[in-house]
Amino acid sequence: MATEATEAAGQMAEHGAEASGMPQLDFSTFPNQIFWLLVTLVVIYLVLSRVVLPRVGSVLSERQGTITNDLAAAEELKQQAVEAEKAYNKALADARAESQKIAAEAKAEIQAELDIAIGKADAEIAAKSAEAEAAIAEIRKGSVASVKKVAADTAKEIVASMGIKADAKSVTAAVTSRMKG
Amino acid sequence: MAAEEQAESMQFHPMEQFTVEPLFGGDTIHWYTPTNVTLWMALAVLAIIGLLVLGTRKRAIVPSRTQSVAELAYGFVHSMVEDVAGKEGLKYFPYIMTLFIFIVFSNFLGLIPMSFSTTSQIAVTVVLAILVFVSVTLLGFYLHGMKFLGLFWVSAAPLPLRPVLAIIEIISYFVRPVSHSIRLAGNVMAGHAVIEVFATFAGAILIAPLAMVGIVAMFGMDVLVAFIQAYVFTILTCVYLKDALHPSH
Numbered sequence: 001m002a003t004e005a006t007e008a009a010g011q012m013a014e015h016g017a018e019a020s021g022m023p024q025l026d027f028s029t030f031p032n033q034i035f036w037l038l039v040t041l042v043v044i045y046l047v048l049s050r051v052v053l054p055r056v057g058s059v060l061s062e063r064q065g066t067i068t069n070d071l072a073a074a075e076e077l078k079q080q081a082v083e084a085e086k087a088y089n090k091a092l093a094d095a096r097a098e099s100q101k102i103a104a105e106a107k108a109e110i111q112a113e114l115d116i117a118i119g120k121a122d123a124e125i126a127a128k129s130a131e132a133e134a135a136i137a138e139i140r141k142g143s144v145a146s147v148k149k150v151a152a153d154t155a156k157e158i159v160a161s162m163g164i165k166a167d168a169k170s171v172t173a174a175v176t177s178r179m180k181g
Numbered sequence: 182m183a184a185e186e187q188a189e190s191m192q193f194h195p196m197e198q199f200t201v202e203p204l205f206g207g208d209t210i211h212w213y214t215p216t217n218v219t220l221w222m223a224l225a226v227l228a229i230i231g232l233l234v235l236g237t238r239k240r241a242i243v244p245s246r247t248q249s250v251a252e253l254a255y256g257f258v259h260s261m262v263e264d265v266a267g268k269e270g271l272k273y274f275p276y277i278m279t280l281f282i283f284i285v286f287s288n289f290l291g292l293i294p295m296s297f298s299t300t301s302q303i304a305v306t307v308v309l310a311i312l313v314f315v316s317v318t319l320l321g322f323y324l325h326g327m328k329f330l331g332l333f334w335v336s337a338a339p340l341p342l343r344p345v346l347a348i349i350e351i352i353s354y355f356v357r358p359v360s361h362s363i364r365l366a367g368n369v370m371a372g373h374a375v376i377e378v379f380a381t382f383a384g385a386i387l388i389a390p391l392a393m394v395g396i397v398a399m400f401g402m403d404v405l406v407a408f409i410q411a412y413v414f415t416i417l418t419c420v421y422l423k424d425a426l427h428p429s430h
Binding site for chain 2: 021022023024025026028029030031032033034035036037038039040041043044045047048049051052053055056057058059060062063066
């Protein structure tokens, strides 16, 4: 405290009224302040221009680049997604068309086979029914002849049982004419 | 008793805080003597290195807090130079950044109680202002030769008025470093001196609460002033730089 006071007193004596009024106007300290200011400014300038500004500048531009790249990548991915969706829809439509085509083809094939089978079956049926008809016609013919004989025989027997002698020939003729009638 | 104490404390001079003193004793100050100016400028350099060099050490894409502040400072001055002086002004961005960072750190370090405020020294701010003035003037002549004098010849004004305006322009041009330097030192000095005065009053018991409120309020304002004056100094430098780059009106 005492040394401070003496120091202050010494300064007062040395610099007169200036030191006690505004110490800033004490010109004897100016060279000192200016020297240290210039040293400081040069140091700060070197630190800034050599280290800080390039570093911060590169970090900022790198960040800007990253953001731009990411946005571009996102845009590209979005484009790809849209394309993928398009491709998917196209594949879906193709598959649907293909399946429809295959179904139509299968249907046509089956139809053709079916037609052939039906044709064959029809032919077979026709053949069988013709055969059967022929058989029926024969049977019918046979049956008419038998009926005639049976009728003639029956009529002869009836006539004979009545006690009338009948000519076999005339009975047969009468039966035949009757049957025709 | 109280009155005597008050009178004693009142003798405490508010300007004493601005005295330049040798750090290691002795009372002669040579140009190379380490003084409190040296100390606080060195602290400013250390703080600057701490924030801007160590803070950005990681070069992170996603910045840490200190790196964000460093980037903010960079962006702040960068856009100021670009907006005021134009794209050509960006060549001088490191110099302007140096000025801004030095002033802003000195101002804020000066706000630490019991510290020494280097930017309250006329010698310091005058040298800063003269550096700006001389380099901007030389730059103007270097880039434009004698056409740089067109800065003083207001071609938009009617012919008879031009010589008068030229005189006014020349005077205002040479007043620039004066206002440029006094503004900064004056603001910082006034703020600190007023705080000191309030602190002196705080020694008197009756008005101590009021004085303390005054100290808090003034400190708040000085925080504002510390930044604003650094900003003003820097933006004026940019304006002067713009005049050197584009002297025609």
